[in-house]
Every structure is written in C-alpha cells, then in structure tokens.
Amino acid sequence: MGNLTGKVAIVTGAGRLRGIGFSCALALAKLGANVVVTGTGKDPSKFPEDEKNVGWKDIESTRIEIEKIGGQCLDLVTDVTNEKDIKNLIDQTLKKFNSIDILINNAAFGLGEDRQPITEVDPKIFQKVLDIKVTGTFLCSKAIIPHMITQNKGGKIVNISSVMGKRGMPNTLAYNAANFAVIGMTQSMAKELGPYGINVNAVCPGPVDTSRMDSFGRDTQWEELASRSAIGRNGTAEEVGNFIAYLCTEDTSWITGQSINIDGGTVMEH
DSSP: OOOOTTOEEEESSOOOTTSHHHHHHHHHHHTTOEEEEEEOOOOGGGSOHHHHHHTOOTHHHHHHHHHHTTOOEEEEEOOTTOHHHHHHHHHHHHHHHSOOOEEEEOOOOOSSTTOSOGGGOOHHHHHHHHIIIIIHHHHHHHHHHHHHHHHTSOEEEEEEOOGGGTSOOTTOHHHHHHHHHHHHHHHHHHHHHGGGTEEEEEEEEOSEESGGGGGGOSSHHHHHHHHTSSSSSOEEHHHHHHHHHHHTSGGGTTOOSOEEEESTTSOOOO
C-alpha cells in the first residue's frame, strides 16, 4: 500500500465499532493520514449491545482508537445534510490540519424502516434515505472540492455505494435509488475533476459483517447471503476499509470514475 503520511482525510459516518467508516478511518490512519471523523451523536441507548458492553462512545471512541496507534484524529458531530454543519467541519479540519486531501462519503440511513414494499414505504423515510446518502454526498463534495482545487495537489474522493447500486431488489426501493444515484454522481464527478488530478471512485460492498446487518442475524439468513457469493462467505469491515484506504493512495492514481464491487463475487456486473 502507498503511504499517506501528511495527507488529511475526512470520513463521514464513522461512529460504529463494527462499521465500514470506523475500519476505513483506522486503515487511513495506519497509512499515516491525519483523520477527521463525523457522526450524528447517536443516542447511546440505541447503540448495539457490543458497543454498550465496552463503553463505546461513537466517534469519540473512533478517535481514541486512532490515537492508540499513534495517529492524529479530530471527531466532529456533523449532519451531512446541513450546510452549516459541513462548513464547520471544513473550518475545523483546516484549523487543525491545514488541508483536505481525501473525502470518504460513507454516511447512510440505518437499515430498517425503508425495507418495505413500495406501496408501504413512508415518503418521509424514502426522502431521508436519499437526503443522507445522495444529498449528503453532494453537499460534502461540493464544499470540499474547491479546497482540493485551490491546494493544487490533486485529491481522492471515495463514495460508498453498494452492490444494490447495480442490481435492484424487491422491498429496497429507497436504498436502490440512493445507491444507483451515488454511482452516477461518481462518474460525473470523475469526468469533471480529472483535470485537477482528483480521483473519484465508488466502492460497492456486498453483505459485510457490521452492526448495520445485525437485523439479519448470523444464522440461516446470514448464511444464505453468504451462499450467493462465489467465495462463499460474507465480507468484513476491515476488508472494505483497507480497500477504501488503498484507493486513496498514489498507487491508484490511474483509477477514476469506477464503481468497484467488493462482495466475494455476489454481483459481477460492472
């Protein structure tokens, strides 16, 4: 893997102990990046049981884990749909680290209320899914890109989509819509920002063993998901996080506009 020493990375949605955002932030820090992590300040009473058991404190704990390995980290409660919050995120990042080189758009609506037949989906929930995933990606990117351009040293943007941004499924209309949109946005951004040396890619995970997937359990339904993959197992947050970090290195400077599946071969469409 390439070295990210001196680079500054922002990772949204990085507050879960078993989450892609946390694993990505940790992987970036291991490569030497200074990391800024965001979350929504989730109510601790709603934390998964494993987080409650270890006294997890959302993005504060993410920061602590990064500091344990010698990295520098800033944690900021941020609503990615709120432009004032995003401005504060940028201001505080520049104040502490002086630049922004990497943006990981990972924030997403929690799995659950949106997984309904189309005739039963609450329009407010549908809009919330799109607000966080699509509008959040747009607003964060829109606000940060000018700084990357002004710095004149390129940059890396990785948008977290899903294999469900490539293949529609029943009872997942809002999630499909949001993730298909992110892939289209990635291609548009890559075309527009390439002349500035800014690489933009999307990562499309399949089933990953995170707290987001706890509603599936880890027995029959979980095993059935694993059986759909060519490799025969579901992924880990560390595998996805490490791959995202790799996309932020100079080793991948000729990769842009791609939506890369990381799913054990469950979905093989480009």
